[in-house]
Amino acid sequence: KQEVTQIPAALSVPEGENLVLNCSFTDSAIYNLQWFRQDPGKGLTSLLLIQSSQREQTSGRLNASLDKSSGRSTLYIAASQPGDSATYLCAVPSGAGSYQLTFGKGTKLSVIP
Amino acid sequence: EPEVTQTPSHQVTQMGQEVILRCVPISNHLYFYWYRQILGQKVEFLVSFYNNEISEKSEIFDDQFSVERPDGSNFTLKIRSTKLEDSAMYFCASSATPGHPREFFGPGTRLTVL
Numbered sequence: 001k002q003e004v005t006q007i008p009a010a011l012s013v014p015e016g017e018n019l020v021l022n023c024s025f026t027d028s029a030i031y032n033l034q035w036f037r038q039d040p041g042k043g044l045t046s047l048l049l050i051q052s053s054q055r056e057q058t059s060g061r062l063n064a065s066l067d068k069s070s071g072r073s074t075l076y077i078a079a080s081q082p083g084d085s086a087t088y089l090c091a092v093p094s095g096a097g098s099y100q101l102t103f104g105k106g107t108k109l110s111v112i113p
Numbered sequence: 114e115p116e117v118t119q120t121p122s123h124q125v126t127q128m129g130q131e132v133i134l135r136c137v138p139i140s141n142h143l144y145f146y147w148y149r150q151i152l153g154q155k156v157e158f159l160v161s162f163y164n165n166e167i168s169e170k171s172e173i174f175d176d177q178f179s180v181e182r183p184d185g186s187n188f189t190l191k192i193r194s195t196k197l198e199d200s201a202m203y204f205c206a207s208s209a210t211p212g213h214p215r216e217f218f219g220p221g222t223r224l225t226v227l
Contacts, residue, residue, distance in 0.1 A: 034215070043204060043220035044156070089156065099144070099208075100158040100169050101216065 002027045002094045006104035013080055014112050021075040021107045023090030028068045035064050035075050036089040038106065044089065048075070080111045115139045117219035119205050125225045129194050134222045136188045136205030145188045146206040146216060147180065149173070156204065162188065195226045 003026045013019050023033070031052045036044040048064040050057045050073070056065040063076040077084060087108045091101040118137045126132050138145050147159040160170040162180050179191045188207075192199055202223050206216040 036218075041202075041223075044218040046215060046217065049215050091156075094158070098169060100146070100161060100171070101148075101156075102158070103156040105155050 002092060002102040004090055004092060004102050004104035006088075006090055006107050008107055009105065010108040010110070012110040012112060015080060015082060017080050017111075018076070018078050019080055019109070021077070021088050021090075021109070023073040023075070023104055025071045025073075025090075025092045025102075027092075027095055028071050029095070030068065030092045032093065033064075033066050033073050034091045034101070035062075035073075036091060036103075038087045038089055040087075047088075077109075080109075082111045082113050085109055085111050115217075117205055117207055117217050119203075119219040119222050121222060122220065123223045123225070125227065126195055128197055128226055132192050132195055132224065134190045134192075134203050134205075134224070136190075136219055137186055138188055138205065138207030139209075139217055140186075142207035142209050142217075144168075144208045144210070145180075145182070146208075147190045148204045148206065148218075149201040150204065150221075151198075151201045159190070159203075192224075195224075197226050200224055200226045 005024045007022045034049045035047045048057045050066045061078040066073045087106040089106045090104045094100045094102045120135045145162045150156045158171050160174045161168045177193050181189050202221045204221045205219040208216045
């Protein structure tokens with residue numbers, strides 16, 4: 001059964017700092033990995049999707065990497081801003097041939113002005 | 114950008130009552146999903162739906178739950194007899210293909226069972 005762990009559970013940084021969020025998963029037979037953003041009481045916004053054949057994906061100040069063999073992904077946020085404050089979720093398919101996503105519990109990021 | 118919409122945004126019901134949560138997926142998407150998130154916990158998969166039938170379901174999705182695409186645009190989740198533990202945020206999602214799906218999520222319906 002796929003398990004996803006995210007570390008740290010919460011992170012508080014001053015504005016302008018670069019930061020890294022970590023995600024690990026137990027079943028490396030995935031075909032993609034997604035990072036989502038969730039604002040309090042709101043839905044999920046897909047930030048980045050990395051296919052299994054890719055090692056990283058970039059969107060603006062966000063860069064996500066994927067190391068399937070070690071079961072790890074990182075989300076790098078450059079020059080953090082208060083508007084980046086949210087919970088960041090990592091999600092992978094639950095297993096071979098499955099399209100359901102298994103989510104981590106998330107990292108709650110607070111960027112202090 | 115097209116988006117998934119959900120109604121209502123908040124539903125309050127009494128234990129034992131039936132509720133129907135509604136979703137309008139992105140128009141050219143073919144695969145539909147329901148997830149839920151109990152307060153403070155992980156987002157959990159409930160069910161996926163394609164070609165008018167369930168393609169996958171989790172152990173959470175028992176006989177109290179059902180899904181339907183009644184009219185070609187809406188996708189509904191019905192809970193027949195709600196329990197206190199059904200209180201959660203329910204998210205609908207849709208994707209164009211299942212092969213390398215990028216699932217687009219709706220804003221959620223907060224269900225409160227009293």
